[in-house]
Amino acid sequence: MEATEAVEPAQNTPAPVPDPGPEPPARPAPRRRGTVRTLALIAVAAVIGLVGGTAVGYGVQADREPTPLPPLNQPGLAYPKPLPKGQKRTPLPASQDRQAKAQGDLRKLLLPKPAGAKKDPYAEDVDGWMSVDTFAGMFTNPGGLLKGELGNEIRRIAATSWTDGKHRRTHIRLIQYRGGVSRGAEWFAEDQHAYLPGEDYADGEGSPIKGSAEGRSYVFPVDRKPGYLDLYEARAVFHRGDIAVEIFIVDSKKISEKEIASLAERQLGRL
Template identity: 50%
Template sequence: MEPNDTISGAPAEPPATAPAEPPAASVRPRPRGRTTLLIAAAALLGISGGTAIGYGIQAQRPPSQLPALSQTELAYPAKPLPADKVPAPLPASQDHQVATDGDLRKLIIDRPAGWSENKDADWLDDGWMSVGDLARDFTHDDSTYEYFLESDIRRIAGASWKKGAHREAAIRLVQFSSGADTAAAGFADGQRSYMPEARGAGNEGDAVKGSGEGRYYVYGVDRKPGYLPFYRARAVMHRGDIMIEVNLYDNRPISKKDIRTLAERQLERV
């Protein structure tokens, strides 16, 4: 996101006797500029003439034969393969597009043992979340909503569970239109970018195994007078055209193992 030294000295004294200047009438000025103009004009004519002659000679020559264009063999067979040699399609368990084009809610992991459905999660409607509700989670203006629309967001599936009196879990799968893998990656990168700051978790987090750039974070405790302490952990990942977010909330400390286990299970499911 430098002074100059000045050197001073006395000028040299003129000679004692200076030669007398010739009378002005005896000096006849020589015309200037004419010779220079003639030389420049000759050079220009030489260049123009040489160019014209060169084009003329080239035009009279027979055209040179161009080398043959090289072309690799076609990457696809000239004829359809026989039925017995056509490769079988991938099973649904290995075809990522088949899985993600189906009911996105089925890609959310099963509720862990000891957890129950969180009926207070008003951001969910039959396992779906609206784009407007997602945008309001980040800002209360229209900029985020417009960002999602411009990124060609497709749909959002979610789940919310409770365990005991205070522990809650929330999972969101944010899917963008087919072929928009960069949108899911960009959304996840944007979320991770501020997590080391005070407005995020305040730390670099830890890598989610097998996720590439995915990370999970455990926040510092948030204490306010008159309220129970608030603890939070979060994981942000993406796979293909889906951004994956896992959150844990409690009034008791949350271990790294707790958030890591949920994050790895959810990533494996997607």
């Protein structure tokens, strides 16, 4: 048996490389889809179209006749309603007409003195009337208050006062302002309500007066000083129409909330 000669592979022979085939054709460069100039032209055209359309729309609307509103579906809304033929409206009697009552003698609207009470000898009213300058002199800044009240068209002041018991004194003032556009009575009451709750006065918000929109009554803390009697004070402030009302009770004995509230409600009822 013949020996087979081993064939050794050739050393450093490169491996065969596969044929890649023919080269693919070169791709053409992509075309540009537009230019900056084209975009600018389109934008300008859009703006011109918008402005032109708006102008035409306004022009068309301006040339049209106004469209009338539809008639109301409730023809009976007119007020006051007309009376039947031959009938006339009768005015309110003076006892029910608040305006007529306020235009008369203002002193008649003041509460009368209680039975057994006496006229206060230190009262500052004269025959039931108080002058505006006397009224202003009761405040810490008389000149400023007088100027303000004249600007608010103050008209007149009716006042009454009495003593009841050993040291109790009661004062009521009706401060009337001119009607029309003036809101003097309302403003006066608001000014009093602004400072009365302070710690130097009632030191509290007070209590609402029944029947009044904004009226309040206040009972002050007792004022004690060596060598003097204790001082108790209560006030009520409200307004009705063109009349502002101030009520004061001063005593050396305690004043109840019920007492000042009752007095205020009775005075309000007379207005």
